[in-house]
Amino acid sequence: MSELEIRHLHVVYDDEPVVKDVSLRVPAGGRLAILGPSGSGKSSILRAIAGLVPSRGEVLLAGSSLAGVPTHRRDVGLMFQDNALFTHLNVVDNVGFGLRMRGATRSRARVQAQRFLELVGLEHKREAAVTDLSGGEQQRVALARTLAPGPAVVLLDEPVGALDRALREELLVAMTQVFDELRTTVVMVTHDQSEAFEIGRDVAVMRDGRISVAGAAAQVWANPQDSWTARFLGLNNVMEPGQPLHAALGCVPGVTTLLRPSLSRVADAGDARAARVLTGVVEWSRFRGGLYRAALSELSVGGSPVPGARVEVWSDRELEQGPAIAFTIADDDLVPLND
Amino acid sequence: MFIKPSRVPATLAALGIVPVLLLAGCAGSDAPATSSPPTSDGPESTEVKLLTYDSYNISKSVLKDFTAKTGYEVKIVKAEDAVATVNRALLTKENPEADVLFGIDNNTLGRALDVGLFQPYQAPDLAQVPQDLQLDPEHRVTPIDTGDVCLNYDRATLSAEQAPKGLEDLTGADFKDDLVVENPATSTPGLAFLLATIAKYGEDGYLDYWTKLKDNGVKVEDSWDNAYYKQFSAAAKNGTKPIVVSYASSPAAEMYYADPQPEQAPTAAVLNECYNQIEFAGVLNNAANPTGAQEFINFMLTRPYQEDIMTTNWVYSVLPSVQPPAVYEYAPAPQTTLSIPFEEVNQNREQWVEDWTSVMQ
Amino acid sequence: MLTRAAERLLWLLPLAFFALFFAYPVLNLLVTALHPDGHWELAVFGQVFSDSRFWSVLWFTVWLAAASTVLTLLVALPGAWVLARFRFWGKGLIEALAVVAFVMPTVVVAAAVSSSTERLGVPGLSEGVPAILLAHLYLNVGVVLRLVGNYWSQLDPQVEEAAAALGAPPWRRFLNVTWPRLAPAVLASSAIVFLFTFTSFGVVLILGRIGQANLEVLIYRKVVQLFNLPEGAVLAIVQIILVAVLLVVQSWLSRRLETRQGLLALPRLQRPRTAGQRSIVAAFLVCSLALLAGPIVAVFLDAFGGSQGWSLTNYAALGTSNEGTILFVSPIEAVRNSLVFAVAATVIALIIGSVVAFVLSGRASPLTESIWLLPLGVSAVTLGFGLLITFDEPPVNFRGSAALIPIAQALVAIPFVTRAVLPTLRSVRGNIREAAATLGATPLQTWRFVDLPMIVRGLAVAAGFAMAISLGEFGATVFLARSEFPTIPIAIYRFLGSPGDINYGQAMALSSILIVVTALVVVGTDRLRTSARYL
Incomplete structure (x- = not known):
């Protein structure tokens, strides 16, 4: 498993720049999740790393440049969004394909492939036609096929995209286990933030071909840098300068500020007069993703009403x-943003 | 009407597409050996190919004589009836399928001579053939035999009294669905019969006559072989037509092949309003083996051949010295014949046939 | 992967082939029609158009095609419904028989129809329009069964159930729900059947009564019987134009079919449950077996049964050639010729057809694609006639050799090859190849282990079709086959046109051989396709 680094990467499709000056680094055995809405250019980064599209900038694998190296000699494994399984081959021969291309005999490739089928829990389907498998099974075959040749880095393009929720969870758990076991260097691309934070030790958020924020997963979560990223991560309490709540909470003037939604509840509404206490009435409440999310309106801060304002709060109880x-607002509940 | 060699440059001019021209050129130079059929063995060939019609027959022993005398072996290529045979030769004029063609007759000669289907050749024995049979002064074709196209009828169905006396009778209710004829577009006896009706009813009247024949249920076959052996009740197993367009000599042939010999021939010819036919042979232009072809034409005018065809093809010899065998007593000569001058036939044949086709369709 | 420049270069191969063997002969036809007497004139066109026979033949052609189409629809639509909704024993057999019928040589079909109707004691059906209609029905019923049947099976039956729940009686359900959704498929298959029967040749030539002619037969008669090349050329040009118009209509209708949405991926088939359903399926089985297998059985009965009971006389006669027979060579040589020509034609068609498919599978506008998929051979007579008058003189003289026959047969087969290969090529294109590259496959390995095995299936089907079409090709071959190398269909035609039991018997024996070879080729390659999965 090797370190992967890309420096100042540019990709242009039909005169349209889709990746603009992207630099990223994944340490050996590290896992980077690139998160972004569709069309933000994340898949193009993977295709550029694999050498499937022409690109400008540098791609370094274990410290050496991949410039001029054709795809088949790059030693990268790419799991395609639609799996791209070989429909003319059965399950085990799909998984063994990469090994055969590296010179293994058919029987050796099959033995090796068997290990990876066991890893993804499909050993009982080894002789099945891939077209007879369910969507989840096909995705597991694609994963096993990508991992089997032991590539220096594994690239995953929306690996669980097409699956229903239960299958998704199951496969994500299986994948993290496999990656931990093999100490695989992974770059994954997804539009789903829960997926990104589940797989990625590092997370990079992409917007319009650029990285808007990158870093350790917890750090990105804690400090989303700008209001677009914050909203993309589901953090909706973005207060712009001039808004009544911005001033009422005593944010730094002129700086857009995020109010984190996980606020501490104050048991007694009598303290509501304290300066850093926010009170409000629950307008609606929904249970989602293990948390209750509620919208508060009729807000007041330190006892004085803030007309028209509204915030979202997350709580583990309804x-x-x-x-x-009432909620108290700690200093680190207010995150200054860059825009 | 026929496209002259000038068609090629005109085509190329019309193309105006350079790549196509280049390609055509390339293909041409890639295939240098295509000017002669690859299956023939070149000028040294010991094989003579004869293109003729489907009902042609010749005794094996006679052909063996020819091979013994000249060293050439005869291969027979059969097309359909004679008009179709000639058309086939015309279509493959540049690369003929044979060296010599036999079966073209006085009525189909015109077009073939115009476009140069044959090369001139004067056989030594041609001098013995009566002058009036030698229709081509340039001797591109050589007369081989003559015959008379007449109506024949099945004596088992029709007595001599009941039989038609001539063309006019055929339109009558007595002979509804009784007649089978050959297609003049493909068959020489068919063409001769059409010419007989034109000679009798004139250019203005023959189509009306044929309309009446059509209404009276005339059956048209593409070849004499099919008309005689598929439809004629006296010759075909399931034949239903007691009257057929055939030859004056046909009853003699029926007698010759009948076993045991009957008292009288099972068929008879209507000896009125027959039409005379002369059959020719010619050396095809671009033939692979023109020498062998000439040898075969020489041979066709020799006594053994001329005698043989009288009982194989049932036609008369062109040599006055060759007398018909005894069985010909069952085939008396026609009493009246119709005819149209050779030149007039040449000029109008295609139009007449096309008009006939339109009416019969 | 090829660069754009390399793909452009690749285009040259099919372009050159079509320019030389299709465009050039067509231009030659134009010159023949417009330049008959050494100068340019429209006189021959005038001559043809002022002839009432031309108009009556044209009317007959249209009428015959329309009647054949309507008859085929009437017979096949109920069958298509049965195939679309039910699962039952014998279904595979019927489908296989329909495919075999579709590629069955027209000459054999003509022989089979006249033989089976005479055997049934309905001689009125053995000749003329009734016989032609029957032959057209046999040849085309598979088109409607397959096309409409497949489409119908993908229409969700729940929509009809919903209509029923809303109170629609069965006839309204059919009229207001099923029919509007089914109509595009019915129209598209009608267009195909109309096109095929509009250009029917062998069937009309053999089964038509004297003087009965459609355009194809008229062209043949003008050229071969009357040697009127200019008028033949005018008719050929008229035919080319009419066929082009029909092709445009047909491809437009088929394209409309492809863009329809809301189809089921997997059809829901059920076993017939009620007594009514069971009797409908049983009736379908009996009728389709009678129609699709009856004529074949009749051919075999005639081939083995001479006048003296069962024997192999007819087959034994095929091995002999004597001077008295109507073929220059022994009939068994026609079998050999047919196989050699068909193999050559298949190779040519596979090469050209897959190159076309390969280039089309990349970037191609729908228009380019339709043009390349047009079946050129629909008017085989025009093709044969054009090649005949084009390549018999310098600079290109192929007439002395047999080379033109496989070339003509390949021209007929190429669109079928392209159609069969294109979908598999499209499935290989795109990220399947990229996946192979990321797994370490070199371009060569990708071709060997991915492209080739995937295309092989398509190629196998294409080869089977090309082979069957070449084996049975008649309209073009009849112009080009010289007496030294007749093909089986030519030999059958000559035998059928000659009197006598032994000629008829030999025609039937040869037909039976052609049936067996065609069926083996088509069904065999279909097998190959399914077993190629684990290649």
Whole structure:
């Protein structure tokens, strides 16, 4: 497993720049998730690393440049969004394909492939036609096929994209286990933030061909850098300068500020007069992703009403409707943004 | 009407597409040996190919004599009836399928001579053939035999009294669905019969006559072979037509082949309003083996051949010295014949046949 | 992977082939028609158009094609419904028989129809329009069964059930729900059947009564019987134009079919449950077996049964050649010739057809694609006539050799090859190849282990079709085959046109051989396709 680094990468499709000056580094055995909406250019980064599209800039694998190296000699494994399985081959021969291309005999390739089939839990389907498999099974074959030749780096393009929720969870868990076991260097591309934070030790968020924020997963989560990234991660309490709430909470003037939604509840609404206490009435509440998400309106800060403002709060317990409830606001609940 | 060699440059001019021209040129130079059929053995060939019609027959022993005398072996290529045979030769004029063609007759000669289907050749024995049979002064074709195209009828169905006396009778209700004729577009006896009707009813009247024949249920076959052996009740197993366009000599042939010999021939010819036919042979232009072809034409005018065809093809010899065998007593000569001058036939044949086709369709 | 420049170069091969063997002969036809007497004139066109026979033949051609299409639809649509909705024993057999019928040589079909109708004691059906209609039905019923049947099976039956729940009686369900959704498929298959029967040649030539002619037969008669090349050329040009118009209509209708949405990926077939359903399926089995297998059985009965009971006389006669017979060579040589020509034609068609498919599988506009997929051979007579008058003189003289026969047969087969190969090529294109590269496959390995095995299936089907078409090709071959090398269909035609039991018997014996070879080729390659999965 090797370190992967890309420096100042540019990709142009039909005169349209889709990747603009992207630099990233994944340490050996590291896992980077590139998160971004569709069309942000994330797949193009993978294709450029694999040498499938012409690109400008540098791609370094274990410190040596891949410039001029054709795809088949780059030693990268790419798992395609639609799997791209060989429909003329059965399951085990799909998985053994990369080994055969590296000179293994058919029987050796099959033995090796068997290991990877066991890893993804498909050993009982080894002789099946890939067209007879379910969507989840096909994706597991594609994963095993990508891993089997032991590539220096594994690139995953929306690896669980087409699956239903249960299958997705199952495959994500299986994948992290496999990656941990093999200490694989992984770059994954996804549009789903929960996927990105589940697989990626590092996360990079992409927007319009550029990286808007990158770093360790927890760090990106804690500090989304700009309001677009914050909103893309599902953090919706972005306060712009001039908004009544911005001033009421005492944010740094002129700096767009994010109010984190996981606020601490104050048991007694009597303290509501304290300067850093926010009170409001639950307008609606929904259970989603293990948390209750509620919208508060009729807000007041330190007892003085902030007309028209509204915030989102996340809580592990359902917030009762009716009377106003209160939250304290700590310093690190307010995150300054760059825009 | 026929396209002259000038068609090629005209085509190329019309193309105006350079790549096509280049390609055509390339293909031409890639295939240098295509000017003669690759299956023939070149000028040294010991094989003579004869293109003729489907009902042609010749005794094996006679052909063996020819091979013994000249060293050439005869291969027979059969097309359909004679008009189709000639058309086939015309279509493959540049690369003939044979060296010599036999079966073209006085009525089909015109077009073939115009476009140069044959090369001139004067056989030594031609002098013995009566002058009036030698229709081509340039001797591109050599007369081989003559015959008379007449109506024949099945004596098992029709007595001599009941039989038609001539063309006019055929339109009558007595002979509804009784007649089978050959297609003049493909068959020389068919063409001769059409010419007989034109001679009798004139250019203005013959189509009306044929309309009446059509209404009376005339059956048209593409070849004499099919008309006689598929439809004629006296010759075909499931034949239903008691009257057929055939030859004056046909009853003699029926007698010759009948076993046991009957009292009288099972068929008879209507000896009125027959049409005379002369059959020719010629050396094809671009023939692979013209010498062998000439040898075969020489041979066709010799006594053994001329005698043989009288009982194989049932035609008369062109040599006055060759007398018909005894069985010909069952084939009396026609009493009246119709004819149209050779030149007039040459000029109008295609139009007449096309008009006939339009009416019969 | 090829660069753009290399793909352009690749185009040259099919372009050159079509320019030389299709465009050049067509231009030659034009010159023959417009330049008959050494100068340019429109006189021959005037001559043809003022002839009432031309108009009556044209009317007959249209009428015959329309009647054949309607008859085929009437017979095949109920069958298509049965195939679309039910799963039953014998279904595979019927489908296989329909495919075999579609590629069955027209000459054999003509022989089979006259033989089977005479055997049934309905001689009125053995000749003329009824016989032609029957032969057209036999040849084309598979087109409708397959095309409409497949489409129908993909229409969700729940929509009809929904209509029923909304209170629509069966006839309204058919009229207001099923028919509007099915119509594109019915129209598209009608267009194909109309096109095929509009250009029918062998069937009309053999089964038509004297004087009965459609355009194809008229062209043949003008050229071969009347040696009127200019008028033949005018008719050929008229035919080319009419066929081109029909092809445009047909490809437009088929394209419309492809863009329809909301189809089921997997058809829901059920076993017939009620007594009514069971009797419908049984009736379908009986009728389609009678129609599709009956004529074949009749050919075999005639081939083995002479006047003296069962024997192999007819087959034994095929091995002999004597001077008295109508073929220059022994009939068994026609079998050999047919196989040699068909193999050569298949190779040519596979090469040209897959190059066309390869280039089309990249970037191609829908228009380019339709043009290349046009079946040139629909008017085989025009093709044969054009080649005949073009390549018999310098600079290109092929007439002395047999080379033109496989070339003509390949021209007929190429669009079928392209159609069969294109979908598999498209499935290989794109990221399947990229996947192989990321797994370490060199371009050569990718070709060997990915492209080739995937295309082989398409190629096998294409080869089977090309071979069957070449084996049975008649309209073009009849112009080009010299007496030294007749093909089986030519020999059958000559035998059928000659009197006598032994000639008829030999025609039937040869037909039976052609049936067996054609069926083996088509069904065999279909097998190959399914077993190639684990290649």
